[in-house]
Amino acid sequence: MFKKLVPIHEAAEALGVSAQTLRRWEREGRLLPDERTAGGRRRYDLARLKPEMFRAQVDAARKTVAYARVSSHDQKDDLERQKQVLEIYCARQGWTFEVIADLGTGMNYHKKGLKRLLDAIIGGEVGRLVITHKDGLLRFGAELVFAICEAKGVEVVILNQGEDATFEEDLAKDVLEIITVFSARLYGSRSRKNQKLIDAVRGVVEGTAP
Incomplete structure (x- = not known):
């Protein structure tokens, strides 16, 4: 966490009061110094007293990251479209940004x-995360990532909020994702059996099965 420790006179000037007022507030328990020097001199954290003075400075030190993901090699074109959408949006906001892209199932945490991305967020390097849609992060566990972002003061921007899917639609997508992963492990990701099973399940999910 950013700190800017200053002596009592500088803190008083920033708050628009006298040093005597700060001493009185300390006696009354209203505003205590953040630290004292070895000689007993008061030190106040301006970043706590006047956070608006330092918010822009802190945010400027942290980067904006746009994250794009698709589940399979067949969706490479969609991955490029996602990246373009994210790049255009961030550029229009005037943000300096980095794009991170993944090709892999939303159930793969590795x-x-x-x-x-997670290492950078936890390390305090990220001030803003931009994604095209909520499931772009993970099929399961996106809420945990959002909770980490909240704890680290990371703004999360989701471009496509859309209409809330029904429970049945969410469940169908999850079932398809699970079967895709486990059939690939069972038969091999490029096998005809694997693709046949995935196509059959997708047909049922999308209502196009014969």
Whole structure:
């Protein structure tokens, strides 16, 4: 957390009061110094007393990251479209940004891009996260990532809020994601059995099965 420790006279000037007032507030328990020097001199944290003075400075030191993801190699074109949408949006806001992209299922927590993103968020390097839609992060566990962002003071921007999906639609998507992962492990991601099973399940989910 950013700190700016200053002596009592500088703190009093920033707050528009006298040093005597700060001493009185301390006696009354209204405003205590953040630290004292070895010689007993008061030190106040201006970043706590006047956070608006330092918010822009802190935010400027942290980057904006746009994250894009698709589940399979067949969706590479969609991944490029996501990246373009994110780049255009961030550029229009005037943000300096970095794009991180992953190609892998939303149930895989070990993707290189996702790991790099989480490391940067936890390390305090990220001030803003931009994604095209909520499930772009993870199929399961996105709320946990959002909670980490909140704890680290990271603004989350979701471009496509859309209409809330029904419970049945969410469940159908989750079932398809699960079967895609486990059939790939069972038969191999490029096998005909795997693709046949996925196509059959997708047909049922989308209502196009014969």
